[in-house]
Amino acid sequence: MTTLLEVFKTMDYGPAPESPAAVQAWLEEHGRKFGLFINNEWVQPEETKTYPSYDPSNGELLAETAQAGQKEVDAAVAAARAAFKTWSKTPGVERARYMYAIARNLQKHSRLLAVLESMDNGKPIRESRDIDVPLLARHFYYYAGWAQLMETELRDYQPVGVVGQIIPWNFPLLMLAWKIAPAIAMGNTVVLKPASVTRLSALLFAEIVAEAGLPPGVVNIITGSSKAGSMIVAHEDVDKIAFTGSTDVGRILRRQTAGSGKKMSLELGGKSPVIVFEDADLDAAVEGVVDAIWFNQGQVCCAGSRLIVQENVADKFIQKLKTRMGHMRVGDPLDKCIDMGAIVDQGQWDTVDHWARTGIKEGGELFQPEIEMPDKGLFYKPTLITGLDPAAATVQEEIFGPVLVSLTFRTPAEAIELANNTRYGLAGSVWSDNINLALDVASKVKAGALWVNAHNIFDAAAGFGGYRESGFGREGGEEGIYEYVRPAWMPRPRPDFKLDENEKWGEPIPALPAMPDTKHANGAERPALDRTPKMYIGGKQARPDGNYTLAVLGAKGKIIGQVGDGNRKDIRNAVEAAHAAHTAKPGWAMRHGYNRSQILYFIAENLDARNAEFVERIVAMTGRTKKSAQDEVNTSVERLFTYAAWADKYGGTVQETTLRGITVAVREPVGVIGIACPDEYPLLGFISLMAPAIARGNTVVMLPSEKHPLGATDFYQVLDTSDVPGGVVNIVTGNRDHLIKTLVQHEDVDALWYFGSTEGSYHVEYQSAVNMKRTWVGYGLPRDWMSREQGEGHEFLHEATQVKNIWVPTGE
Numbered sequence: 021m022t023t024l025l026e027v028f029k030t031m032d033y034g035p036a037p038e039s040p041a042a043v044q045a046w047l048e049e050h051g052r053k054f055g056l057f058i059n060n061e062w063v064q065p066e067e068t069k070t071y072p073s074y075d076p077s078n079g080e081l082l083a084e085t086a087q088a089g090q091k092e093v094d095a096a097v098a099a100a101r102a103a104f105k106t107w108s109k110t111p112g113v114e115r116a117r118y119m120y121a122i123a124r125n126l127q128k129h130s131r132l133l134a135v136l137e138s139m140d141n142g143k144p145i146r147e148s149r150d151i152d153v154p155l156l157a158r159h160f161y162y163y164a165g166w167a168q169l170m171e172t173e174l175r176d177y178q179p180v181g182v183v184g185q186i187i188p189w190n191f192p193l194l195m196l197a198w199k200i201a202p203a204i205a206m207g208n209t210v211v212l213k214p215a216s217v218t219r220l221s222a223l224l225f226a227e228i229v230a231e232a233g234l235p236p237g238v239v240n241i242i243t244g245s246s247k248a249g250s251m252i253v254a255h256e257d258v259d260k261i262a263f264t265g266s267t268d269v270g271r272i273l274r275r276q277t278a279g280s281g282k283k284m285s286l287e288l289g290g291k292s293p294v295i296v297f298e299d300a301d302l303d304a305a306v307e308g309v310v311d312a313i314w315f316n317q318g319q320v321c322c323a324g325s326r327l328i329v330q331e332n333v334a335d336k337f338i339q340k341l342k343t344r345m346g347h348m349r350v351g352d353p354l355d356k357c358i359d360m361g362a363i364v365d366q367g368q369w370d371t372v373d374h375w376a377r378t379g380i381k382e383g384g385e386l387f388q389p390e391i392e393m394p395d396k397g398l399f400y401k402p403t404l405i406t407g408l409d410p411a412a413a414t415v416q417e418e419i420f421g422p423v424l425v426s427l428t429f430r431t432p433a434e435a436i437e438l439a440n441n442t443r444y445g446l447a448g449s450v451w452s453d454n455i456n457l458a459l460d461v462a463s464k465v466k467a468g469a470l471w472v473n474a475h476n477i478f479d480a481a482a483g484f485g486g487y488r489e490s491g492f493g494r495e496g497g498e499e500g501i502y503e504y505v506r507p508a509w510m511p512r513p514r515p516d517f518k519l520d521e522n523e524k525w526g527e528p529i530p531a532l533p534a535m536p537d538t539k540h541a542n543g544a545e546r547p548a549l550d551r552t553p554k555m556y557i558g559g560k561q562a563r564p565d566g567n568y569t570l571a572v573l574g575a576k577g578k579i580i581g582q583v584g585d586g587n588r589k590d591i592r593n594a595v596e597a598a599h600a601a602h603t604a605k606p607g608w609a610m611r612h613g614y615n616r617s618q619i620l621y622f623i624a625e626n627l628d629a630r631n632a633e634f635v636e637r638i639v640a641m642t643g644r645t646k647k648s649a650q651d652e653v654n655t656s657v658e659r660l661f662t663y664a665a666w667a668d669k670y671g672g673t674v675q676e677t678t679l680r681g682i683t684v685a686v687r688e689p690v691g692v693i694g695i696a697c698p699d700e701y702p703l704l705g706f707i708s709l710m711a712p713a714i715a716r717g718n719t720v721v722m723l724p725s726e727k728h729p730l731g732a733t734d735f736y737q738v739l740d741t742s743d744v745p746g747g748v749v750n751i752v753t754g755n756r757d758h759l760i761k762t763l764v765q766h767e768d769v770d771a772l773w774y775f776g777s778t779e780g781s782y783h784v785e786y787q788s789a790v791n792m793k794r795t796w797v798g799y800g801l802p803r804d805w806m807s808r809e810q811g812e813g814h815e816f817l818h819e820a821t822q823v824k825n826i827w828v829p830t831g832e
């Protein structure tokens with residue numbers, strides 16, 4: 021007779037398949053052939069080229085979809101533009117009703133959506149049913165709320181216009197929700213292109229939206245290749261590009277849109293750390309690693325693909341992990357009992373396998389459990405590679421598959437260093453029973469989402485997005501809506517310029533010998549005392565490295581002074597000083613807001629004390645009236661007060677997510693910001709940009725107005741007497757474009773603000789793609805720096821910060 025113990029020992033999972041019948045019926049209903057969804061109608065392009073979509077778990081053809089060309093992209097953008105006229109004027113409450121109807125309809129069709137998603141992408145039905153589709157509906161509910169609240173809470177903003185959205189294949193429905201829900205909530209209309217290998221669920225979504233009664237043209241879905249994506253990006257009548265995908269393609273799009281005035285958000289790749297401390301609940305952490313790297317077969321932008329485990333528990337932990345891997349079930353995505361489904365397509369399978377083999381070549385030890393695998397379909401075993409060097413390509417590059425690499429550390433400082441030793445900065449998790457340690461480490465890892473004792477938790481009420489080469493912009497939460505609005509006073513910038521192919525932008529311009537006016541007041545020739553202002557680097561006055569000076573002309577064309585002609589070396593010194601001031605212990609960012617506000621008040625006080633001197637300088641430089649110069653100085657003092665006020669009032673919020681616990685959105689400084697000031701309002705322009713940046717904990721390299729630099733050089737004496745730590749504000753004078761070019765190419769500069777020419781704006785955006793720096797440029801358009809709405813406020817604070825969400829589950 022079989023004993024109970026034997027039953028337990030020999031028990032196995034039985035299959036629990038979800039039926040594909042409803043999906044097959046839906047595909048049949050469409051003749052397994054889909055057109056493009058424009059104006060709430062199916063459009064079948066003439067001379068249709070089609071593209072097949074296969075089920076990666078068994079290779080069966082699901083359907084063919086149309087490949088959009090230029091004509092179809094134009095039609096979709098035209099439909100969105102026409103719809104924008106009414107949709108953007110539709111009251112928020114009405115938009116909220118439509119979005120609520122969409123959310124309800126999505127829930128009604130949730131099973132069909134989940135099964136289709138699993139068949140098209142290969143992800144386990146457990147995930148599409150319990151995570152992807154519920155989150156899809158949740159986003160439409162959440163942003164229905166923001167549509168409702170826009171008129172009261174975002175009074176100073178307007179929709180952006182027609183938005184082009186391009187998404188990847190790993191979460192076809194969720195990525196679509198992240199993009200479409202906030203966009204249409206804010207009154208925009210969209211043209212969305214899903215990825216080539218997963219396009220069917222977006223088409224089902226389109227039908228559901230139309231069924232819910234959304235007006236034609238608000239949401240248009242066009243299928244096609246990367247060429248169609250590129251056509252959307254290039255389209256003149258598209259006002260914003262929202263892209264999720266690889267960093268390499270993100271870089272292409274950044275360059276393609278440079279200088280166009282299109283708003284842009286980029287959600288790119290990652291190589292996120294999972295940091296396990298010796299005092300963690302190791303069994304829970306093993307489950308955490310499973311969620312981190314084998315969720316969706318590791319095809320997750322924020323996958324915890326780098327395990328960083330404390331050395332003294334590393335052997336034990338790896339052993340436990342290997343045992344757990346031996347119990348994972350890989351197989352039919354529609355089986356409710358499996359842990360991992362299929363890799364999305366053959367190309368991706370090959371990439372994953374290439375990286376696993378590279379890991380071995382790089383000296384790693386590869387472990388794959390002895391588990392049963394399906395005999396057909398694109399399945400890949402959960403894989404662990406240990407023993408790699410932190411600099412190995414397998415450790416540094418995003419694999420985007422079920423391959424985990426593991427490293428060890430001894431001290432928390434080393435763990436943080438290893439975690440940040442990457443060009444990415446998307447996410448990470450910290451495992452420890454010591455809450456102080458966990459939160460300290462979470463706050464020091466440079467990434468947009470950090471989970472404590474958890475990984476891969478998402479919700480519409482918290483934003484998601486990267487630092488560094490993981491992109492910029494946020495999707496989700498209140499922070500996500502700012503990607504889809506622009507200030508009410510600002511029309512879409514449409515910079516008009518022609519690039520001169522022969523012009524080498526930012527090349528050093530030989531300084532003209534500048535002789536100051538040596539005439540004494542009584543007319544007698546005599547040598548003047550040299551009052552050439554120095555640069556200001558690391559809290560000290562510094563002579564320009566090249567020892568050249570530039571003449572500064574006054575309003576009447578006469579030389580009124582000289583400034584140093586900065587070069588690459590000066591910029592490098594200034595960046596080094598800014599970087600040191602940022603990272604020193606405790607660096608500027610670590611100071612209390614209270615302390616930073618005190619310093620800003622002190623700067624204001626000292627500027628005010630020298631009010632008359634600055635007025636005189638502005639009059640001499642610009643030829644404006646004394647009254648106008650006086651207004652500029654007074655407004656500058658006021659503006660310093662404004663940001664002294666904001667120094668301790670913009671730190672973040674507690675997000676109301678569905679997590680039982682706390683999700684905190686912390687607005688962190690961006691880091692070292694290079695700032696090129698406008699020529700209008702030489703003092704106020706400088707202060708309007710410097711003050712918000714330093715108020716929020718950034719350190720800056722300021723390039724004052726090239727035409728009127730003397731206001732800024734006088735200003736360093738104010739800084740000197742106001743307790744500003746050395747390196748927080750650095751001032752380099754000279755040719756603006758030459759200096760900004762060095763800044764934009766510098767790896768230690770995190771963001772660029774450029775208020776110079778239209779062409780310069782183009783070059784800054786284009787060149788920032790080198791390491792995906794965040795940029796904010798003025799496109800050479802005039803801005804009224806005197807006015808409050810254009811010269812200060814949330815727009816400035818937003819540019820000076822990046823949101824990190826820290827998730828801390830509590831209780832059950």
Ligand code: NAP
Pocket residue numbers: 186187188189190191195213214215216217244245246247248249250251253264265266267269270272273286287288289290320321322418420446484485486490491
């Ligand atoms: P991908 O190759 O960059 O493609 C993403 C999308 O861009 C697809 O729709 C693709 O179209 C389109 N595309 C490709 N080249 C284009 C071009 N030159 N112009 C316009 N569109 C173009 O990325 P993927 O392989 O689909 O997705 C994986 C990547 O996405 C990973 O790096 C992952 O980390 C990242 N990701 C990031 C996040 C995030 O929130 N940060 C979330 C999910 C995924 P085709 O499919 O037709 O080529």
